[in-house]
Amino acid sequence: MKIYDREGGPHPTRVRIVLAEKKLEDQIEFVSVDLIGAQQKQSSFLAMNPIGKVPVLVLNDGTIISESTAITEYFDNLDGNPTLTGKTPREKGLIHMMQRRAEMMLIDAVDDYFHYGTPGLGAALRPWRMPDWSGAKEWGQRRGAYAVQNMAYFNNILEKQPFLAIDAFSMPDITLFAGLLFAQLAGLPIDPKLTALAAWRSRVSEIPCVKNRSGQAPLPEDIARMSA
Ligand SMILES: N[C@@H](CCC(=O)N[C@@H](CS)C(=O)NCC(=O)O)C(=O)O
Numbered sequence: 001m002k003i004y005d006r007e008g009g010p011h012p013t014r015v016r017i018v019l020a021e022k023k024l025e026d027q028i029e030f031v032s033v034d035l036i037g038a039q040q041k042q043s044s045f046l047a048m049n050p051i052g053k054v055p056v057l058v059l060n061d062g063t064i065i066s067e068s069t070a071i072t073e074y075f076d077n078l079d080g081n082p083t084l085t086g087k088t089p090r091e092k093g094l095i096h097m098m099q100r101r102a103e104m105m106l107i108d109a110v111d112d113y114f115h116y117g118t119p120g121l122g123a124a125l126r127p128w129r130m131p132d133w134s135g136a137k138e139w140g141q142r143r144g145a146y147a148v149q150n151m152a153y154f155n156n157i158l159e160k161q162p163f164l165a166i167d168a169f170s171m172p173d174i175t176l177f178a179g180l181l182f183a184q185l186a187g188l189p190i191d192p193k194l195t196a197l198a199a200w201r202s203r204v205s206e207i208p209c210v211k212n213r214s215g216q217a218p219l220p221e222d223i224a225r226m227s228a
Pocket of ligand 1: 009010011012035040052053054055066067068069111125
């Protein structure tokens with residue numbers, strides 16, 4: 001199987017945590033996509049994934065699966081023993097409820113902030129990012145404020161329970177963790193008053209599949225190019 005992604009990107013990080021948890025890393029050939037160079041917007045990549053984003057999973061029979069939630073479902077169910085996406089209808093319901101919220105209320109809003117409210121990945125991507133829309137920057141900043149406001153929602157949940165959806169670590173914990181890494185990188189750290197969220201993040205960062213994987217931080221060369 002092949003995965004097209006970029007080490008350290010928030011969504012690639014989600015999938016790499018899943019691969020570590022499911023012990024599937026050695027079955028994957030990673031293909032690095034130069035996001036700052038806008039390789040994901042070139043026709044050869046768009047033929048594979050028309051939304052022009054990584055990660056993309058290509059199975060050995062040529063089947064293409066994009067969207068990190070879908071890729072997580074695929075890997076988690078491959079061995080018939082799902083540990084991240086729920087075993088029972090109740091667990092699956094709770095997990096997908098919180099998964100949607102972690103995306104909609106945090107990681108997607110941070111993405112909008114990063115790409116519109118800040119210089120984002122830079123000049124090569126601007127043609128795909130509404131460069132002439134005069135309200136874009138202000139809208140991006142509002143999306144950042146929305147993400148920050150929503151951190152309190154997740155904090156409230158984590159005051160009452162150890163993980164976001166069920167009693168154990170599951171898919172939305174991965175999404176929230178990656179979303180908070182992205183937020184921090186974009187300049188939106190957790191408010192120190194949100195102690196339950198911060199404590200949960202420390203605990204999650206010690207879980208083996210999170211701790212022992214590559215890809216938590218963007219590649220040094222990408223950081224240098226982003227700030228150039
Ligand atoms: N909904 C997608 C989002 C993927 C996404 O936003 N990927 C980012 C990297 S973390 C990307 O490809 N950004 C480059 C771009 O937007 O052009 C998923 O869950 O996989």
